[in-house]
Each structure stands twice: as C-alpha cells, then as structure tokens.
Amino acid sequence: MPKQVKLIIDTDPGIDDAMAIFYAAAAPEIELLGLTTIFGNVTTQMATRNALRLLEWLGHENVPVAQGLSQPRELPPFPPTAIVHGEEGFGDIPAAEPRGAKIKETAPEFLARMARELKGELVICPIGPLTNIAAALDLDPEFAKNVGRIVLMGGSLEEGGNITPHAEANIYHDPHAAECVFASGANITMVGLDVTHRILCTASYFDAMEAAAPRLGALINKMSRFYLHFYTTVGKHDGCSLHDPAAIIACTHPELFTPRAVPVAVSCNPETSGATLLASDARPSTDVLMTVDAIAVKRQFLSVMSNLD
Template identity: 75%
Template sequence: MPNPIKLIIDTDPGIDDAMAIFYAAAAADIDLLGLTTIFGNVTVSQATRNALRLLEWAGLHDVPVAQGAAKPRALPPFAPSHNVHGSEGFGDMPAETPKGKAIAESAAEFLTRMAREHRGELVLCPIGPLTNIADALDLDPEFATNVARIVLMGGSLEEGGNITPHAEANIYHDPHAAERVFASGARIEMVGLDVTHRILCTAQDFNTMEAAAPRLGGMINKMSRFYLHFYTTVGKHDGCSLHDPAAVIACTHPELFTPRAVPITVACEGETSGATLIATDGRATSQVFVATRADAVKQQYMDVMAQLD
C-alpha cells in the first residue's frame, strides 16, 4: 500500500460529519493530522466540542482540533440545522463534555502552518461552509499552492440544490467564502450533490455497521435514526445520502468518481445565492465529480467502518 495521505478535515459535526470522521479514523490509507471546526450544522463551539468527542471516542487523543469561524464572511449568521442533525449535532444522543480542548491556534492559523510544514502533501477536506478555507487563503498568499488538493463536499453542477432550488447547503451558508476558494487557483475537487445524491445508506446498512463494530458503529446507528427520519420528512424514504463520507473517500479513491474540468464561480446574491455556476472569467478549472460508482463507494465505506472497533 502507498503511504497514507496527510489529511485535515474541516468540519461542522453533524451526523454525516461523524460518519466521515470515524471513517478517516479507521482508514489505513489516511493519516489524520487534525480537525478544524466551522459553524453550519451546529454552532462553532458545538462543532469543536463534537470534534473533540469524536476523536476521543475513536481513540485519537493526539489529533489536534482548531476552532474556526463562527459566522459567514459577509452574510448574517444562520441558525444551525437542528432539524437535520439534532440540537447538539448527533441526533438524539446527548452532548458530552470532552476531556481535551482545542489548540490555541485558530483554524486558519493551523491550516496555513500545516500546509507549509507538509507542502505539496497536505490534502484538505472541507465538509462544511468554506469560511475557514477562505480565511486561510487571506492569511497566507502561498496557501493555495502549498496544499496538494482541496477535496470539498459542496455545490452542485447539474443536480440543483438541497437548501434552495439552486444551492447546496455548505456553499449557501457562506457563498462569499466559496467564491474566494474557487477563484484561488488551488487544486480543487468538488464532491457535490451530482454524486452524493447517488450514494445512499439505509437503516439496514446502519444495523450492519453496528453488528460489525458494536461500540462506534452502534453510535453511528443511534445517530442515524434522527437523520433518516429527517430524510423521510422531505419525501426520501430510500435512505440518507453519504455526503461527507463520500468526500473523504474521494480523497483516497478518486477512481470511484468521474471528474469534469470546469471553472466554477459562486452566486453571492439574489435567489440563486450559493449556486455553483460555470465561470467565464478565465479562472482555473476545478475537478467537478459528475458521476460515481455508487455501489463501490458505499462498499468502501462499509468495509472500513467494519474495522472501527
């Protein structure tokens, strides 16, 4: 096996964030260097607490957590997505106080430092709003070229939105930050709704995870019930999308996705705010994943999750 990739996940945990972080903790081809936290599914303080607890549950006590932005760059703050992820982020599971604390550095400071220290090797996987990534680009002009890849969960090229008819939620919650990132010239891979809507986990899949890994798989199974119920409220009864896990899997298994080279711009106002559109200003292209081997992605996820405990 080649050397594991050096990975930082920027996250707002969140049920599918928890699924993604536990996957990264168990995957032999990932060296998880840290988590940075962002508002979105929960407040940033809740996100930091949840990130610390997830790492402690997974036995990764030495992996640092850096707290990031509490609100979007230009827009007013958004309410957390309690209807999707529960009031504390983990469905009906109560909050728990972690033993550890976040490091003193901000998310942007930690990201820029790690990108310098691991220049050309660091893969960054943002699975929430892109505010911390935009802040890192502002803090260090070389950040865009220091990172090897930014593999983000967000956006939609042809699938439409999931929070408005035009916009995917992570991009919608800070479109100005997303536009800063897509205009940066960094090597970007966009894992959006075009592919994540094709990769579904059912209640039986979560039961299978618990059977294979009773402790951590059981936690995910318990969290999933709230998440699956939300999906039924919007008319989707065939399971929940593996949004954030798909992005982490794309970091190490890009062969399971079909990319299209497209320059992306982000609408920042009006009814299309948050839409990811084809840019015409000559900016660098991003690799937008437009198709996926959905069954293979799901099997990869299930195989690694079976090794959790």
C-alpha cells in the same frame, strides 16, 4: 501499502461529519493530522466540542482540533440545522463535555501552517462552509500553492440544490467564502450533490455496521436513525445520502468517481445565492465529480467502518 494521504478535515459535526471522521480515523490509507471546526450543522463552539468528543470516542485524542470562525464572511449568521442533525449535532445522543481541549491556533492559522510545512502534500477536506479556507487564503498568500489538494463536499453542477432550488447547504451558508476558494487557483475537487445524491444508505446498512463494530458502529447507527427520519420528512424514503463520507473516500479512491474539469464560480446574488455555476472568467478549472460507482463507495465505507472497534 501505498503512501498515506496526509489529511485535515474542516468540519461542522453533524451526523454525516461524524461518519466521515470515524471513516478517516479507521482508514489505513489516511493519516489524520487534525480537525478544524466551522459553523453549519451546529455553531462553531459546538462543532469544536463535538470534534473533541468524536476523537475521544475513537481513542485519537492526540489529533489536534483548531476552532474556526463563527460566522460567514459577509452574510449574517445562519441558525444551525437542528432539524437535520439534532440540537447537539448527533441526533438524539445528548451532549457531553470532552476531556480534551482545542489548540491555541485558530483554524485558519493551523491550516496555513500545516500547508506550509507539508507543501504539496497536505490534503484538506472541508465538509462544511468554506469560511476557514477563505480565511487561510487571506492569511497566507501562498496557501493556494502550498496545499496539495482541497477536496470539498459542496455545490452541484447539474443536480440543483438541497437548501434552496439553486444551492447546496455548505456553499449557501457562506457563498462569498466559497467564491474566494474557487477563484484561488488551488487544486480543487468538488464532491457535490451530483454524486452524493446517488449514494443512498438505508437503516439495514447501518444495522450491518453495528453488527460488525458493536461499540462505535452502534453510535453511528443510533445517529443515523435521526438522519434517516429527517429524510422521510422531506419525502425521501429510500435512504440518506452519504454526503461527507463520500468526500473523504474521494480523497483516497478517485477511481470510484468521474470528474469533469470546469471553472466554477459561486453566485452571491440574493436570488440565487450559493449556486455553483460555470465561471465566465479565466480562473483555473475545478475537478467536479459528476458520476460515481455508488455500490463500490458504499462497500468501501462499510468495509472500513466495520473495523472501527
């Protein structure tokens, strides 16, 4: 087996976050080193609870969870997106207190330390707003050089937005942090709506997951019903997008995507806040994923998730 990817997921669980974390825990080519939590789909405190619950369900309670920042860098806090993910983040599944606890380090401290200790090896996959990543850059001037790759779910180059006409939700919820990250010089891959809107999963797809993994697959299937229902309320009846899992899969299967290397900037102007644009300055390029073999990504996702139990 090829060398495992050493991965930390920065997350706001969230239904598709749960799918992404379950996938990462089950994928043989990933060594899951930790979860860091952020606001977005839920509050940061709820995200920490949910991250601990997911690891408990997986039997991976040895994986550390570090709690992140609770509001954007400059903007006032946003309310959680309960309409998409449910009041507690897992659709209709009620909240329950986990047995485990977060570690003492904050998310930025944990990220900066791990990047330093695993210089050039660590892959960080942020699947929520980029507030913790920007804070890690503040904390350690060498962070951008120390981290091997940042593979983030967010933004779009040509697809438009999903929370405003201009902006994808993760970038919109902290544009100032996102601009800091894209300008940092870190090795960044952007897994945005240009590809995730092409990866659509229907109810029957999640039924197959439950059939293959009756315990944890059933949990994901139950969560997916809430997520799929939201999509129908906005006129999308052909399935839900596989946003966050696509970013995890891009960490280990880049051959399933086609990147375009361009410098990316983020609008912080009120009219277009959160839009990801071609930068006009001399910052390094980001690998923006523009096309995807959606069938292969869905096959890969189902194959790994079928082994959850």
